Amino acid sequence: MKKKKVSIYDIANRLEISSSTVSRALNDHARISEKTKLAVRRVAKELGFEKNHLASGLITNKSFTISIIVPAVNRNFFASAITGIEKVASENGYTVLICQSHDQYEREVKLIDTLIINRVDGIIASLAINTEEFDHFRKAKNAGIPVVFFDRVCHEIEDTFKIVVNDFNGAYLATRHLAEQGFKRIAHIGGYQSQNIFRERLAGYKKGLSEFNLPFDEGLVRYCALNTDDGTKLTEELLQLKPRPDAIFCANNLTAISALAYAMDHNIKVPEALGIVGFSEETVSSLLKPAITSIRQPSEQMGKLAAQKLLEEIDAESSDNMDYTEIELRTELIVRASSKLE
């Protein structure tokens, strides 16, 4: 049984004033004298008063809770984004509800429903890999709940902030780097093209190729859910092609790691016989032998920005005058052993 807690009425009784005065004093209302405010604060502290958010939320129609929906929390990129979001949120007195879609569209839809019912004040989301339809987010918007997308964003809904990195450029940097190292047949393990970011990464890959006059060959490209199983299977497929590709640019890091594992299993020397570059970093990227070259994304920064934009929108009186820009951050190429031919 949860204990009864100290309420503003207890403070009011003790000081023989009304509860409205206590409420106003605690909220630092201008119409309350300094003397009363001090007294109220003192007694509040004395009794160990803690505001009941349920009660104030009921009347102000706010929960001071925002929610994050990500595919999975155990990927480094999302974990650091979450860390960034949490920092900004807690600074502003918000609690953060973390939800995992496990990259399943159906779960994402259900989660949004739950969040609407629970009246969260805002939602930050990165789409499940198979989400191609966005009515659930529109439903949230219609319920008056602001939505901010990051990384895997939805362009179909225009009145939302979007925080992305320059995926095109990142992929271009990665591919160019491989070409500069002298690799000639550069394959690509990409994500399903339903997600914009993976289309961008494919486009950047193409640009990287063409800049070095390397032909784009659809046969060297594979699309998948970017998990380890896919990575292993598709690496095998690619490496059985004749002639064999001499490098792979992977659209995420898990597939890059599985590509590396596959190569080593089959005595294919990395980077001599196969150059590998990944996208976004895992904690272990630098620990693997050879360490994996990768595109670093400012994940925590993205999280912070997403949270800031969301709070901005929550605080705005009406969302009519919102300037819904898409914010694009820069990526960085981190060269490690898996792609360096010297």
Place this chain on the structure above:
Amino acid sequence: MKKKKVSIYDIANRLEISSSTVSRALNDHARISEKTKLAVRRVAKELGFEKNHLASGLITNKSFTISIIVPAVNRNFFASAITGIEKVASENGYTVLICQSHDQYEREVKLIDTLIINRVDGIIASLAINTEEFDHFRKAKNAGIPVVFFDRVCHEIEDTFKIVVNDFNGAYLATRHLAEQGFKRIAHIGGYQSQNIFRERLAGYKKGLSEFNLPFDEGLVRYCALNTDDGTKLTEELLQLKPRPDAIFCANNLTAISALAYAMDHNIKVPEALGIVGFSEETVSSLLKPAITSIRQPSEQMGKLAAQKLLEEIDAESSDNMDYTEIELRTELIVRASSKLE
């Protein structure tokens, strides 16, 4: 601006009955006729009614929210425990609030305060590595909020459920395995001994040694926070000893991965010149070359159990008749290349 929503009063008006009847009908109260219930449900659906949890929570003093506090969400063990907790929680209509202590005692204390203020219905926690004092958890208990510990548990507070694995046995299995493979000088990178699980793992290690008549040598043991930096530094220290250890049993997986990385950097062949075994699995454990032998923990199962026990305690009228057992699950040795001499 959040939109006004349909309330039970809207349903009551439409049907020209009282709000209490609507409330009871929706809660399937025995005293309401089937006919009325059906009508209420129909209209509720028609109008798109969604119960306001703030309002009902205010009066029932429940939030239908439970919270998890873990050191970090981006470790595989915690991520799967969270997944387990979420499954059980959502089946029972609870929302899960995930918090990260980032392995810092101070943050853990703050988080608990926030949770108490937010009136969560229960807390599931795995301690920060430097938590040696538990008043914050007692405070939660005193506020009437049940606490369940898992993995890194607190034995000082007796009236809580605790879900653990047999750390002693896991460590014993790991060490015995190394000894069986013929390794003679087995070192140990352990966690700070403030945490019970790391004391257990050390004890299991000792038993494994003694069973094979290998002497326990304090000089071969190091204690740390078990992050990658510590792992790298301490591996270096250990490998510079003369005579050099020929195997390392690491108390977690991150340190095992860094030990492997260090060895490969310095041309020390694994497993021939150095056997490595870790504790608990990361997604990449099996992808590394050589793949790392490890102790597998039933992490999702632990999460499920923790959630079940917590809900049990929440539902119990008074906590007097709770049977606070410590539940111990089994670990399993997964032998991979990093320790197999053949």
Place this chain on the structure above:
DNA sequence: TAATTTTATGCAATCGGTTGCATTAGAATT
């Protein structure tokens, strides 16, 4: 000193459900 303004506080309704107790209508019993 009376009238007016300013400042500080209280009253009471409200948010949206829940619940103990009272009430009504209808069925069952005598």
Place this chain on the structure above:
DNA sequence: AATTCTAATGCAACCGATTGCATAAAATTA
């Protein structure tokens, strides 16, 4: 037909904080 019982529903208080409006007290002005 009168009485008792039961099933179904309504009344109204309540959870704890917020807030528009009223009012009292103090300060200022005429």
